[in-house]
Amino acid sequence: MTRRPATPSTTPETSQAACCDPTVDLLARSSEEAALVRRAAFTHLRRGRPAPEATLAEDTGLPVEAVRAALTELVAVGTATVVDRDVVAAGGLSVVPAAHRLRLPGVDLWTWCAFDAIGIPAALGVDALAITQCPVCGTALEVALPQGKPPADSPLVGWLPERPCANVQEDFCPEANLFCGRDHLERWRGEANDPAGRAYSLAGLAAQGQQVWAEMREAAEHHPGQAGRTIL
Template sequence: MTHADPGAKGALAQRWLACAAQQRQTLEYRLTCLAFERIADGQPLPLGEAQAALGKAPEDSRDLIDRMARQGRLTLDEHGDAIVAAGGLSLIPSRHRLVLNGRQLYTWCALDAVGIPAGLQANARVESRCAACGAPVWLEIEAGELRSASHPDLALSLVAPDLSRSLRDGVCAEIGFYCCRAADEAGVRGLMSVAAAVQLGRELCRYGPPI
């Protein structure tokens, strides 16, 4: 299996880094950070607490939360009164399982799965499946560094950070792991080695959640 050439990989990486830097100046990112920190501890963030922390009128805070939910930038629980996923980190089971510092969590995409523990310089085990053939894949990260992986050429598919689409259901849905030649045969573009993805994730998540 071949990975994207360094130039193409670099261009996509720079787009992610630029998008993340821009988002860090927004109220949306402030809310994402609040929820992300709570979820990393294994707990949801109650909406009342989130609204109080934003320091806006209750109706304005609720409008912001609902808009972010529609944009796929956070997920509310079934009752709509707590945030259970934000910044790519989730309490809701997904195809990407992340054991982060001994706590069972989940992520929206493969880049979140490797980037979050890399940025936090944490210990983690990631379990998922190849998006092409369905085979189980895994990797282990120690103090933010890649230590081992199920396949020597394990890669992930990187796409541009297009916030005009749902972050969770659009962009993240296209960023998966690949372990076999089926990715080449299917014409998957933007393949990046997991080692390179860890490096990108370290930059993206150095100050908190990626976006």
């Protein structure tokens, strides 16, 4: 597999052909069962419910042992969190408290990265409110995403790290933040010794998210009435 070289840049991108989320690489290397189980878990999590192993077996048609093996695989690369045989987080979306918050129609959730909080509603095309904070000044940042679309004129800027990633939650998420503005992003980059990565406008993050979580939108479309526009 060819990895894109890390090319630090300060230029916000509104769209980009390549996808910089390492989850894509990690999932490309994971088994078909792991991808199935992750997708099935996500459809429960986005409605605010943990996904028990046994339910995932029913959903996917896999034996419980195969679901368990798939979950072991996902947990090892940080793309799922399992507590007492329940998946409580997968694909960035969590039903237990995590660093960032995401309000989807009828349900309050958490996400591992600020990127998840923008990218997931963008991919699903649902109304959402992303709630995070600038890592430099601590200012609370709220982004309303009607039908998954972020505002076009926001000064907020996101950062997506581009470095080797063996575990999404440990290697990628801690740096995938949203900043109150360009000056605080630049201050953080200076203090962090200029880490590899790329700055994105909210629209750029949404475009990346649509690629990263495209499979989740497809999964939702198999259940008409559960996606689409809903009052928060």
